[in-house]
Amino acid sequence: MRPAVVTIWVFINLLFFGMCGYMYVLWSQxxxxxxxxxxxxxxxxDQQIYFYNHGFMPTEKYILIPxxxxxxxxxxxxxxxxxxxxxxxxxSKPRFPNVRxxxxxxxxxxxxxxxxxxxxxxxxxxTEYKEKxxxxxxxxxxDESSAFKSGSENPYSVQxxxxxxxxxxxxxxxxxxxxxxxxFGTLKRSDLPVESxxxxxxPKRAVFENKFFNTCAIVAxxxxxxxSNLGRFIDSHDLVLRFNNAPTINFEKDVGKKTTIRIxxxxxxxxxxxxxxxxxxxxxxxxxxxxxxNYSSSLDEWIRKPEFQLFENYMEHRRTVEKSRFYLVDPRxxxxxxxxxxxxxxxxxxxxxxxxxxxxxxxLLPICGSVDLIEYIPSTRVxxxxxxxxxxxxxxCTFGVWHPLAAEKLITYRLNVLNDTQVFQQGFVRIPGFKKxxx
Numbered sequence: 001m002r003p004a005v006v007t008i009w010v011f012i013n014l015l016f017f018g019m020c021g022y023m024y025v026l027w028s029q030x031x032x033x034x035x036x037x038x039x040x041x042x043x044x045x046d047q048q049i050y051f052y053n054h055g056f057m058p059t060e061k062y063i064l065i066p067x068x069x070x071x072x073x074x075x076x077x078x079x080x081x082x083x084x085x086x087x088x089x090x091x092s093k094p095r096f097p098n099v100r101x102x103x104x105x106x107x108x109x110x111x112x113x114x115x116x117x118x119x120x121x122x123x124x125x126x127t128e129y130k131e132k133x134x135x136x137x138x139x140x141x142x143d144e145s146s147a148f149k150s151g152s153e154n155p156y157s158v159q160x161x162x163x164x165x166x167x168x169x170x171x172x173x174x175x176x177x178x179x180x181x182x183x184f185g186t187l188k189r190s191d192l193p194v195e196s197x198x199x200x201x202x203p204k205r206a207v208f209e210n211k212f213f214n215t216c217a218i219v220a221x222x223x224x225x226x227x228s229n230l231g232r233f234i235d236s237h238d239l240v241l242r243f244n245n246a247p248t249i250n251f252e253k254d255v256g257k258k259t260t261i262r263i264x265x266x267x268x269x270x271x272x273x274x275x276x277x278x279x280x281x282x283x284x285x286x287x288x289x290x291x292x293x294n295y296s297s298s299l300d301e302w303i304r305k306p307e308f309q310l311f312e313n314y315m316e317h318r319r320t321v322e323k324s325r326f327y328l329v330d331p332r333x334x335x336x337x338x339x340x341x342x343x344x345x346x347x348x349x350x351x352x353x354x355x356x357x358x359x360x361x362x363x364l365l366p367i368c369g370s371v372d373l374i375e376y377i378p379s380t381r382v383x384x385x386x387x388x389x390x391x392x393x394x395x396x397c398t399f400g401v402w403h404p405l406a407a408e409k410l411i412t413y414r415l416n417v418l419n420d421t422q423v424f425q426q427g428f429v430r431i432p433g434f435k436k437x438x439x
Contacts, residue, residue: 104136111380140399140406145347158295158351167344167411177439182336184362186327201318207327208367213238216368218360221246222375223385231256244268263356266291266308286325292353293331302331345407355403368433379427
Protein backbone atom coordinates (compact mmCIF):
# COMPACT_ATOMS: atom_id res chain seq x y z
CA MET A 1 0.00 0.00 0.00
CA ARG A 2 2.76 2.41 0.97
CA PRO A 3 4.69 2.07 -2.35
CA ALA A 4 1.48 2.86 -4.22
CA VAL A 5 0.92 6.02 -2.17
CA VAL A 6 4.52 7.12 -2.73
CA THR A 7 4.20 6.47 -6.47
CA ILE A 8 1.01 8.54 -6.68
CA TRP A 9 2.60 11.34 -4.64
CA VAL A 10 5.67 11.42 -6.92
CA PHE A 11 3.45 11.39 -10.02
CA ILE A 12 1.35 14.30 -8.74
CA ASN A 13 4.47 16.32 -7.92
CA LEU A 14 6.00 15.63 -11.32
CA LEU A 15 2.77 16.63 -13.02
CA PHE A 16 2.52 19.81 -10.94
CA PHE A 17 6.12 20.92 -11.51
CA GLY A 18 5.92 19.94 -15.18
CA MET A 19 2.88 22.16 -15.69
CA CYS A 20 4.58 24.99 -13.81
CA GLY A 21 7.67 24.64 -15.97
CA TYR A 22 5.60 24.58 -19.15
CA MET A 23 3.68 27.71 -18.13
CA TYR A 24 6.95 29.46 -17.26
CA VAL A 25 8.41 28.66 -20.67
CA LEU A 26 5.29 30.03 -22.36
CA TRP A 27 5.45 33.12 -20.17
CA SER A 28 9.13 33.66 -20.97
CA GLN A 29 8.55 33.27 -24.71
CA UNK A 30 5.66 35.71 -24.51
CA UNK A 31 7.88 38.36 -22.95
CA UNK A 32 10.71 37.69 -25.39
CA UNK A 33 8.20 38.33 -28.15
CA UNK A 34 6.77 41.41 -26.43
CA UNK A 35 10.24 42.90 -26.04
CA UNK A 36 10.49 43.03 -29.81
CA UNK A 37 6.95 44.35 -30.19
CA UNK A 38 6.86 47.14 -27.61
CA UNK A 39 10.46 48.29 -27.49
CA UNK A 40 10.47 52.04 -28.26
CA UNK A 41 13.59 51.67 -30.43
CA UNK A 42 12.81 49.03 -33.07
CA UNK A 43 15.78 47.22 -34.56
CA UNK A 44 17.09 48.65 -37.86
CA UNK A 45 17.39 44.98 -38.91
CA ASP A 46 13.58 44.81 -39.04
CA GLN A 47 12.94 48.41 -40.08
CA GLN A 48 15.16 48.50 -43.14
CA ILE A 49 14.08 45.20 -44.60
CA TYR A 50 10.44 46.11 -43.95
CA PHE A 51 10.68 49.34 -45.89
CA TYR A 52 12.81 47.79 -48.64
CA ASN A 53 10.23 45.07 -49.19
CA HIS A 54 7.51 47.69 -49.34
CA GLY A 55 9.06 49.61 -52.19
CA PHE A 56 11.25 52.27 -50.59
CA MET A 57 14.65 52.77 -52.21
CA PRO A 58 17.68 51.72 -50.12
CA THR A 59 18.88 55.34 -50.04
CA GLU A 60 15.68 56.65 -48.48
CA LYS A 61 16.11 57.22 -44.77
CA TYR A 62 12.78 56.00 -43.51
CA ILE A 63 12.83 55.30 -39.81
CA LEU A 64 9.94 53.86 -37.89
CA ILE A 65 9.08 56.50 -35.30
CA PRO A 66 5.85 56.34 -33.30
CA UNK A 67 3.38 59.15 -33.94
CA UNK A 68 4.84 60.05 -37.33
CA UNK A 69 2.08 59.61 -39.90
CA UNK A 70 3.59 60.92 -43.10
CA UNK A 71 5.65 57.74 -43.72
CA UNK A 72 2.91 55.26 -42.93
CA UNK A 73 0.99 55.24 -46.21
CA UNK A 74 1.48 51.54 -46.77
CA UNK A 75 -1.01 48.92 -47.86
CA UNK A 76 -3.30 48.13 -45.00
CA UNK A 77 -2.66 44.41 -44.87
CA UNK A 78 1.03 45.03 -44.17
CA UNK A 79 0.92 48.34 -42.37
CA UNK A 80 2.61 49.15 -39.10
CA UNK A 81 0.60 51.12 -36.57
CA UNK A 82 2.04 54.57 -37.15
CA UNK A 83 0.53 56.25 -34.10
CA UNK A 84 0.86 53.41 -31.63
CA UNK A 85 1.74 54.19 -28.05
CA UNK A 86 4.58 52.03 -26.84
CA UNK A 87 4.60 50.84 -23.26
CA UNK A 88 7.55 49.19 -21.55
CA UNK A 89 6.63 46.97 -18.62
CA UNK A 90 9.51 46.81 -16.16
CA UNK A 91 10.51 44.21 -13.59
CA SER A 92 7.92 41.66 -14.66
CA LYS A 93 9.89 39.73 -17.27
CA PRO A 94 11.38 36.35 -16.39
CA ARG A 95 15.15 36.33 -15.98
CA PHE A 96 15.79 34.40 -19.16
CA PRO A 97 18.45 35.33 -21.71
CA ASN A 98 17.07 36.62 -24.98
CA VAL A 99 17.35 33.58 -27.22
CA ARG A 100 16.70 35.73 -30.26
CA UNK A 101 20.08 37.42 -29.99
CA UNK A 102 22.68 36.07 -32.37
CA UNK A 103 26.36 35.56 -31.69
CA UNK A 104 27.15 35.04 -35.38
CA UNK A 105 30.11 37.18 -36.36
CA UNK A 106 29.93 39.20 -39.54
CA UNK A 107 33.05 40.62 -41.23
CA UNK A 108 34.73 37.37 -40.19
CA UNK A 109 38.20 37.69 -41.73
CA UNK A 110 39.68 35.17 -39.34
CA UNK A 111 37.93 32.37 -41.26
CA UNK A 112 39.36 33.30 -44.66
CA UNK A 113 42.10 31.22 -46.25
CA UNK A 114 45.01 33.20 -47.67
CA UNK A 115 47.59 32.12 -50.20
CA UNK A 116 50.02 31.08 -47.48
CA UNK A 117 47.40 29.20 -45.43
CA UNK A 118 48.14 25.47 -45.41
CA UNK A 119 45.44 22.98 -46.38
CA UNK A 120 44.84 21.74 -42.84
CA UNK A 121 44.35 25.23 -41.38
CA UNK A 122 42.15 26.23 -44.33
CA UNK A 123 39.91 23.21 -43.85
CA UNK A 124 39.70 23.89 -40.12
CA UNK A 125 38.71 27.54 -40.66
CA UNK A 126 36.21 26.58 -43.34
CA THR A 127 34.59 23.90 -41.17
CA GLU A 128 34.31 26.23 -38.17
CA TYR A 129 32.75 28.95 -40.30
CA LYS A 130 30.33 26.53 -41.96
CA GLU A 131 29.12 25.16 -38.63
CA LYS A 132 28.53 28.66 -37.26
CA UNK A 133 26.69 29.77 -40.39
CA UNK A 134 24.41 26.73 -40.59
CA UNK A 135 23.74 27.03 -36.86
CA UNK A 136 22.71 30.64 -37.42
CA UNK A 137 20.33 29.66 -40.24
CA UNK A 138 18.73 27.09 -37.93
CA UNK A 139 18.48 29.66 -35.13
CA UNK A 140 16.75 32.17 -37.41
CA UNK A 141 14.26 29.55 -38.60
CA UNK A 142 13.52 28.47 -35.03
CA ASP A 143 13.11 32.06 -33.92
CA GLU A 144 10.70 32.81 -36.75
CA SER A 145 8.67 29.70 -35.90
CA SER A 146 7.74 31.07 -32.47
CA ALA A 147 4.05 30.51 -31.79
CA PHE A 148 3.71 34.20 -31.01
CA LYS A 149 5.09 35.09 -34.44
CA SER A 150 3.96 32.36 -36.79
CA GLY A 151 0.28 32.91 -36.12
CA SER A 152 0.41 36.69 -35.90
CA GLU A 153 1.01 37.59 -39.55
CA ASN A 154 -0.63 35.92 -42.51
CA PRO A 155 -1.16 38.69 -45.08
CA TYR A 156 -1.70 36.24 -47.95
CA SER A 157 -4.11 33.91 -46.12
CA VAL A 158 -1.78 30.92 -46.42
CA GLN A 159 -3.18 27.57 -45.33
CA UNK A 160 -0.76 24.65 -45.02
CA UNK A 161 -1.56 21.27 -43.50
CA UNK A 162 1.07 19.07 -45.14
CA UNK A 163 4.04 17.26 -43.59
CA UNK A 164 7.12 19.12 -42.36
CA UNK A 165 10.42 17.26 -42.62
CA UNK A 166 14.07 18.06 -41.93
CA UNK A 167 15.84 18.56 -45.26
CA UNK A 168 19.20 17.80 -43.65
CA UNK A 169 18.10 14.22 -43.03
CA UNK A 170 16.93 13.65 -46.61
CA UNK A 171 18.84 12.44 -49.67
CA UNK A 172 19.73 15.48 -51.84
CA UNK A 173 18.63 13.80 -55.08
CA UNK A 174 15.21 13.10 -53.55
CA UNK A 175 14.87 16.75 -52.53
CA UNK A 176 15.86 17.94 -55.99
CA UNK A 177 13.32 15.58 -57.57
CA UNK A 178 10.66 17.00 -55.23
CA UNK A 179 11.61 20.48 -56.41
CA UNK A 180 11.35 19.34 -60.02
CA UNK A 181 7.76 18.24 -59.38
CA UNK A 182 6.81 21.73 -58.16
CA UNK A 183 5.12 23.61 -60.97
CA PHE A 184 6.68 26.99 -61.65
CA GLY A 185 6.65 29.12 -64.73
CA THR A 186 5.70 32.29 -66.57
CA LEU A 187 2.33 33.17 -68.01
CA LYS A 188 1.52 32.54 -71.66
CA ARG A 189 -1.22 34.04 -73.77
CA SER A 190 -3.17 30.79 -73.68
CA ASP A 191 -3.35 30.93 -69.86
CA LEU A 192 -5.90 33.76 -69.94
CA PRO A 193 -9.39 33.93 -71.42
CA VAL A 194 -9.94 35.82 -74.67
CA GLU A 195 -11.77 38.64 -72.91
CA SER A 196 -8.86 39.47 -70.60
CA UNK A 197 -7.30 42.86 -71.38
CA UNK A 198 -3.87 41.49 -70.47
CA UNK A 199 -4.03 38.50 -72.80
CA UNK A 200 -2.86 40.21 -76.04
CA UNK A 201 0.28 41.46 -74.30
CA UNK A 202 1.45 38.11 -72.97
CA PRO A 203 4.01 36.15 -75.03
CA LYS A 204 2.89 32.99 -76.78
CA ARG A 205 5.63 30.94 -75.15
CA ALA A 206 7.09 30.66 -71.67
CA VAL A 207 10.50 32.14 -70.93
CA PHE A 208 13.37 30.22 -72.59
CA GLU A 209 10.96 27.61 -73.89
CA ASN A 210 12.82 25.00 -75.97
CA LYS A 211 16.22 26.48 -75.04
CA PHE A 212 19.09 24.97 -73.08
CA PHE A 213 22.28 26.37 -71.51
CA ASN A 214 25.18 24.29 -70.26
CA THR A 215 26.28 26.59 -67.45
CA CYS A 216 24.18 29.22 -65.66
CA ALA A 217 25.03 31.72 -62.92
CA ILE A 218 22.70 33.41 -60.47
CA VAL A 219 24.41 36.51 -59.10
CA ALA A 220 23.14 37.64 -55.73
CA UNK A 221 23.31 41.32 -54.84
CA UNK A 222 25.16 40.53 -51.62
CA UNK A 223 27.68 42.93 -50.13
CA UNK A 224 30.06 39.96 -49.96
CA UNK A 225 30.60 40.36 -53.72
CA UNK A 226 32.37 43.66 -53.15
CA UNK A 227 36.08 42.96 -53.59
CA SER A 228 35.45 39.33 -54.57
CA ASN A 229 37.15 39.44 -58.02
CA LEU A 230 34.53 36.98 -59.31
CA GLY A 231 33.64 38.96 -62.43
CA ARG A 232 35.58 36.82 -64.91
CA PHE A 233 34.21 33.61 -63.40
CA ILE A 234 30.64 34.93 -63.59
CA ASP A 235 31.00 36.00 -67.23
CA SER A 236 32.31 32.55 -68.17
CA HIS A 237 28.79 31.12 -67.81
CA ASP A 238 26.46 30.72 -70.78
CA LEU A 239 23.62 32.48 -68.95
CA VAL A 240 23.84 35.08 -66.17
CA LEU A 241 20.82 36.03 -64.05
CA ARG A 242 20.70 39.20 -61.94
CA PHE A 243 18.07 40.84 -59.76
CA ASN A 244 16.12 44.08 -59.68
CA ASN A 245 18.29 47.20 -60.11
CA ALA A 246 21.67 45.61 -59.33
CA PRO A 247 24.21 47.37 -61.62
CA THR A 248 27.30 46.02 -63.36
CA ILE A 249 28.95 49.27 -64.54
CA ASN A 250 31.88 50.14 -62.25
CA PHE A 251 31.59 46.71 -60.59
CA GLU A 252 32.69 44.48 -63.48
CA LYS A 253 35.75 43.15 -61.66
CA ASP A 254 33.58 41.73 -58.88
CA VAL A 255 30.27 40.88 -60.57
CA GLY A 256 31.04 40.69 -64.29
CA LYS A 257 29.32 42.54 -67.10
CA LYS A 258 27.20 39.87 -68.79
CA THR A 259 23.44 39.91 -68.09
CA THR A 260 21.11 37.49 -69.85
CA ILE A 261 18.05 37.82 -67.64
CA ARG A 262 16.80 39.95 -64.74
CA ILE A 263 14.19 38.94 -62.22
CA UNK A 264 12.28 41.96 -60.96
CA UNK A 265 9.83 42.29 -58.11
CA UNK A 266 6.71 44.24 -59.01
CA UNK A 267 7.87 47.31 -57.10
CA UNK A 268 10.80 47.81 -59.47
CA UNK A 269 8.43 47.69 -62.44
CA UNK A 270 5.92 50.01 -60.78
CA UNK A 271 7.62 52.70 -58.73
CA UNK A 272 8.93 55.87 -60.39
CA UNK A 273 12.15 55.80 -58.39
CA UNK A 274 13.37 52.78 -60.37
CA UNK A 275 12.68 54.47 -63.76
CA UNK A 276 11.79 51.11 -65.27
CA UNK A 277 10.68 52.27 -68.72
CA UNK A 278 13.78 54.43 -69.33
CA UNK A 279 16.71 52.90 -67.47
CA UNK A 280 19.32 51.03 -69.53
CA UNK A 281 19.44 48.35 -66.83
CA UNK A 282 16.24 46.86 -68.21
CA UNK A 283 17.08 47.04 -71.93
CA UNK A 284 18.41 44.31 -74.22
CA UNK A 285 17.85 41.61 -71.61
CA UNK A 286 15.13 39.10 -70.83
CA UNK A 287 12.93 40.34 -67.97
CA UNK A 288 10.81 38.27 -65.59
CA UNK A 289 8.63 40.11 -63.09
CA UNK A 290 6.75 38.62 -60.14
CA UNK A 291 4.02 39.88 -57.88
CA UNK A 292 2.46 37.85 -55.04
CA UNK A 293 -1.22 37.08 -55.16
CA ASN A 294 -3.25 35.69 -52.30
CA TYR A 295 -2.57 32.03 -51.48
CA SER A 296 -5.80 30.80 -53.04
CA SER A 297 -6.40 33.58 -55.58
CA SER A 298 -7.27 32.76 -59.16
CA LEU A 299 -5.45 34.45 -62.05
CA ASP A 300 -8.43 36.70 -62.66
CA GLU A 301 -8.50 37.81 -59.01
CA TRP A 302 -4.77 38.58 -59.09
CA ILE A 303 -5.05 40.58 -62.32
CA ARG A 304 -7.90 42.61 -60.84
CA LYS A 305 -6.00 43.28 -57.64
CA PRO A 306 -2.22 42.75 -57.78
CA GLU A 307 -0.12 43.80 -54.82
CA PHE A 308 1.54 46.49 -56.94
CA GLN A 309 -0.01 47.80 -60.14
CA LEU A 310 2.65 46.54 -62.54
CA PHE A 311 0.45 45.87 -65.57
CA GLU A 312 0.45 49.39 -67.00
CA ASN A 313 4.24 49.47 -67.30
CA TYR A 314 4.30 45.85 -68.39
CA MET A 315 1.97 46.55 -71.30
CA GLU A 316 3.83 49.76 -72.19
CA HIS A 317 7.10 47.85 -72.38
CA ARG A 318 5.54 45.14 -74.55
CA ARG A 319 4.00 47.84 -76.78
CA THR A 320 7.01 50.08 -77.29
CA VAL A 321 10.12 47.91 -77.03
CA GLU A 322 10.96 46.05 -80.21
CA LYS A 323 11.09 42.31 -79.64
CA SER A 324 10.31 42.81 -75.97
CA ARG A 325 11.29 39.77 -73.89
CA PHE A 326 9.24 40.53 -70.81
CA TYR A 327 7.48 37.76 -68.86
CA LEU A 328 5.28 37.53 -65.78
CA VAL A 329 5.59 34.74 -63.22
CA ASP A 330 2.36 32.82 -62.73
CA PRO A 331 1.52 34.00 -59.16
CA ARG A 332 -0.09 30.68 -58.27
CA UNK A 333 3.25 28.91 -58.68
CA UNK A 334 4.91 31.10 -56.05
CA UNK A 335 3.00 29.26 -53.36
CA UNK A 336 3.96 25.88 -54.74
CA UNK A 337 7.56 26.86 -54.02
CA UNK A 338 6.61 28.06 -50.55
CA UNK A 339 4.95 24.71 -49.86
CA UNK A 340 8.13 22.97 -51.00
CA UNK A 341 10.16 25.05 -48.53
CA UNK A 342 7.75 24.39 -45.70
CA UNK A 343 7.53 20.67 -46.37
CA UNK A 344 11.34 20.50 -46.08
CA UNK A 345 11.52 22.55 -42.88
CA UNK A 346 10.47 21.19 -39.49
CA UNK A 347 9.66 24.61 -38.03
CA UNK A 348 6.91 26.94 -39.20
CA UNK A 349 8.01 29.39 -41.87
CA UNK A 350 6.83 32.93 -42.35
CA UNK A 351 3.80 32.92 -44.61
CA UNK A 352 5.41 35.15 -47.22
CA UNK A 353 6.60 34.26 -50.74
CA UNK A 354 10.11 32.94 -51.42
CA UNK A 355 12.84 35.37 -52.40
CA UNK A 356 13.71 36.29 -55.97
CA UNK A 357 16.87 34.21 -55.56
CA UNK A 358 14.95 31.00 -54.97
CA UNK A 359 12.51 31.84 -57.77
CA UNK A 360 15.50 32.28 -60.07
CA UNK A 361 16.91 28.91 -59.08
CA UNK A 362 13.67 27.09 -59.89
CA UNK A 363 13.32 29.03 -63.13
CA LEU A 364 16.77 27.97 -64.39
CA LEU A 365 17.04 24.36 -63.24
CA PRO A 366 14.92 22.96 -66.13
CA ILE A 367 16.96 24.78 -68.81
CA CYS A 368 20.51 24.59 -67.43
CA GLY A 369 23.02 21.78 -67.17
CA SER A 370 24.08 23.23 -63.83
CA VAL A 371 23.34 26.40 -61.86
CA ASP A 372 25.99 28.26 -59.86
CA LEU A 373 24.57 30.58 -57.19
CA ILE A 374 27.13 33.29 -56.45
CA GLU A 375 27.19 34.51 -52.83
CA TYR A 376 23.64 33.29 -52.23
CA ILE A 377 24.97 31.22 -49.38
CA PRO A 378 27.37 33.70 -47.76
CA SER A 379 31.06 32.89 -47.94
CA THR A 380 33.71 33.98 -45.44
CA ARG A 381 33.51 37.36 -47.16
CA VAL A 382 30.13 37.83 -45.47
CA UNK A 383 29.62 41.36 -44.27
CA UNK A 384 26.95 43.56 -42.74
CA UNK A 385 26.93 45.46 -46.01
CA UNK A 386 23.59 44.75 -47.67
CA UNK A 387 24.46 45.14 -51.37
CA UNK A 388 27.74 45.32 -53.25
CA UNK A 389 26.60 48.56 -54.91
CA UNK A 390 25.70 50.59 -51.81
CA UNK A 391 26.97 51.05 -48.28
CA UNK A 392 23.80 50.30 -46.33
CA UNK A 393 24.41 48.09 -43.30
CA UNK A 394 21.72 45.45 -42.77
CA UNK A 395 22.19 41.83 -41.64
CA UNK A 396 18.60 41.10 -42.69
CA CYS A 397 19.74 40.92 -46.30
CA THR A 398 21.73 37.80 -45.40
CA PHE A 399 19.47 36.02 -42.93
CA GLY A 400 16.05 37.35 -43.89
CA VAL A 401 13.08 38.85 -42.13
CA TRP A 402 10.32 38.98 -44.71
CA HIS A 403 11.26 36.14 -47.07
CA PRO A 404 12.04 32.68 -45.61
CA LEU A 405 15.68 33.18 -46.62
CA ALA A 406 17.27 31.03 -43.92
CA ALA A 407 15.20 27.99 -44.95
CA GLU A 408 15.94 28.62 -48.63
CA LYS A 409 19.67 28.70 -48.00
CA LEU A 410 19.73 25.58 -45.85
CA ILE A 411 17.89 23.68 -48.58
CA THR A 412 20.14 25.12 -51.29
CA TYR A 413 23.24 24.03 -49.38
CA ARG A 414 21.78 20.53 -49.09
CA LEU A 415 21.43 20.40 -52.89
CA ASN A 416 24.98 21.63 -53.52
CA VAL A 417 27.51 19.27 -55.18
CA LEU A 418 30.71 21.28 -54.57
CA ASN A 419 33.10 20.94 -51.62
CA ASP A 420 32.99 23.27 -48.64
CA THR A 421 36.13 25.16 -49.66
CA GLN A 422 34.50 26.18 -52.93
CA VAL A 423 31.27 27.14 -51.17
CA PHE A 424 32.58 29.06 -48.17
CA GLN A 425 35.93 30.34 -49.42
CA GLN A 426 35.30 30.95 -53.13
CA GLY A 427 31.64 31.92 -52.70
CA PHE A 428 29.38 29.78 -54.84
CA VAL A 429 27.32 26.60 -54.77
CA ARG A 430 26.48 24.40 -57.74
CA ILE A 431 23.22 22.55 -58.29
CA PRO A 432 22.74 20.09 -61.16
CA GLY A 433 19.97 20.83 -63.64
CA PHE A 434 16.83 18.73 -63.78
CA LYS A 435 17.86 17.01 -67.02
CA LYS A 436 20.65 15.27 -65.12
CA UNK A 437 18.21 13.80 -62.60
CA UNK A 438 16.56 10.40 -62.88
CA UNK A 439 13.29 11.25 -61.19
